Structures are given as C-alpha cells and as structure tokens.
C-alpha cells in the first residue's frame with residue numbers, strides 16, 4: 001500500500017456540531033479552500049450539507065462551481081477571489097455570493113450580472129489592516145456609493161460587508177474591528193442594508209464573541225486543526241479528523257523504509273523532528289527521501305506493516321498541528337501539502 005489519508009467523517013461532523021454550538025446564534029460558513037484543507041472538497045462538502053451546513057467558503061469560482069455541483073441549490077457559496085472577467089461570469093452563472101474588495105471587480109460583477117440578467121449577490125470587503133484585497137477606508141465612501149448605484153439599477157444586491165483579520169494579537173484585532181464598525185456605518189449611510197456582517201475565522205470565532213456578527217468563516221477548527229502554540233484541540237472541544245498512514249516497504253540495516261516521501265507532500269524538514277506510530281510504538285522519522293522515508297527500526301519489523309505518520313488515531317504520536325509545530329509552521333500548512341496523489345479514504349465512525 002502506498003500512503004493514504006484516512007478522513008474520519010464522523011469526527012468531522014462532531015467538530016461541525018461543536019463549532020456551531022460555540023458560535024450560535026451566528027451562522028457558520030465552512031471554508032473549503034485548498035481542497036478542503038487537503039481533506040477532499042467533494043466528500044467534505046457533501047457531509048457538511050448532510051449535517052446542516054448552509055454556507056460554504058470556496059475561495060475561487062472554480063471551487064465554488066464544484067461545491068455548487070455537490071450541494072445543489074440549498075446552500076449559499078461564498079467566493080472572494082475572482083481574477084478575470086470570465087471567472088466573474090462563471091461565479092454569476094453558478095449563483096455564488098461574491099466577495100468584492102476592489103472597485104474594478106465591482107464593475108465586472110455588475111456587467112456580468114447585467115449580461116446574464118440576474119441579480120448578483122455581493123459582499124463588500126473593507127481593508128481593516130491586513131492589506132489583502134480589501135478597499136481602503138479612504139476609498140470606502142465612494143466604493144459603497146457606487147455599489148448602491150448598481151443596487152438601485154437592479155443588477156446586484158449588497159447582502160454583506162466583511163473583512164479578514166490577523167487573529168495574532170487581540171489589540172490589533174480590536175483596531176480592525178473598530179475599522180469594521182466604521183465601514184458598516186458608512187455603508188448604511190450610502191443606503192446599503194447588508195444583513196451579513198462577517199469578520200472572524202476559527203480563532204476569533206471561538207475566543208472573541210464580539211467578533212462573530214452574523215456569520216463566521218471557519219476552516220481549521222472544523223478539520224480539527226488547532227492553532228500552533230494556542231489552545232489544544234481538547235481544550236477547544238474539537239479533534240483531528242485525518243490520519244496519514246503508510247506501510248513498511250523495505251528493511252535496511254539502519255532502519256525501516258516506509259512508503260511516503262517528499263513527493264507525497266511530506267515536508268523533508270520533518271526528518272529528525274517527529275516520531276511516527278509503528279506496531280512497536282513511536283519511532284523517530286530519520287530521513288525523508290523523494291519517494292520513501294526511513295524510520296528507526298524495531299524488532300519484528302516486516303514489509304507491509306502499518307505506520308502512522310500523524311493523525312487522529314491513538315497510534316499516532318502526533319497530530320497534524322504538532323507535526324507543524326515541530327518545524328515551526330501551522331497544521332494547515334502540513335495538511336494542504338499532502339499531494340493529491342495520496343489516496344483519500346473516508347470512514348464514518
């Protein structure tokens with residue numbers, strides 16, 4: 001067997017329930033960018049829909065269309081990157097909610113909606129300090145006034161105002177939230193009536209109730225990925241949902257070869273920094289080669305025996321968050337790097 005990522009959809013459902021319990025009465029948008037953080041967007045979206053999730057955050061129009069085909073018309077799908085007029089047209093055609101953080105994009109959406117004779121749903125993005133595709137406060141009055149003009153013309157509806165925050169320091173986030181409040185007031189002055197205000201991702205949606213507003217955009221915590229150096233999964237009431245497994249592929253004089261390597265997305269910097277689960281207990285990961293890796297041996301090691309690199313399992317010495325911490329990064333970074341060539345399997349315990 002080559003490497004497999006086994007995703008526990010039952011654990012995923014539990015995490016969704018936990019997130020919703022924490023953030024209610026705000027709604028949860030499940031963020032499914034980067035192939036649902038490496039877990040496989042189609043299976044993840046299907047299960048989330050079955051659990052009652054009605055908002056998906058799909059990043060781009062292509063992912064949005066995949067989610068639309070998977071979940072049908074009952075759910076709302078939000079995208080926030082559209083780089084070309086053809087992507088905007090695709091987003092309008094798939095009835096996606098479009099995050100607009102750029103005056104040029106607002107014009108593109110209006111033109112595409114008018115060409116398709118539909119009313120596009122847009123969420124205007126204010127830049128509250130991250131400088132990642134949002135409209136600067138000094139441009140905001142003109143931007144919201146222009147959006148109101150298009151709304152009056154009947155080609156779009158401003159359903160939301162949103163921003164993205166760093167979630168790295170409470171003080172900076174508080175400043176961002178004050179900017180967000182100002183932007184909401186300006187939007188209302190322009191005659192807009194957005195019913196969906198959204199600011200928080202996983203961390204703030206749990207730790208800072210005043211950041212929840214109407215909708216929270218949650219990725220990491222739904223997948224059981226806790227923040228590096230922050231509260232543990234157990235403290236948050238979530239658990240990891242994915243386990244990366246492989247098997248022994250060869251016995252060497254100095255260790256055991258296992259069937260996962262750098263080309264499968266295992267960071268080579270993990271060599272020497274983590275232990276993996278073996279039938280004899282945790283063993284050091286010594287070398288990460290292109291196709292295979294070498295682990296410290298154990299008595300009775302044999303080809304085909306299972307090895308757990310990280311994961312949700314009791315056999316796994318490490319979670320994906322801890323693997324990330326071992327090389328100074330976040331769990332999401334490890335999860336999204338697992339190559340699409342690694343088979344995803346789904347279980348529902």
Ligand SMILES: *Cc1c(COP(=O)(O)O)cnc(C)c1O
Nearest residue numbers: 031164201202217218219220221
């Ligand atoms: C990725 C992303 C999120 C989700 O962040 P998590 O920390 O994984 O919950 C929310 N909003 C935006 C705009 C994002 O890009």
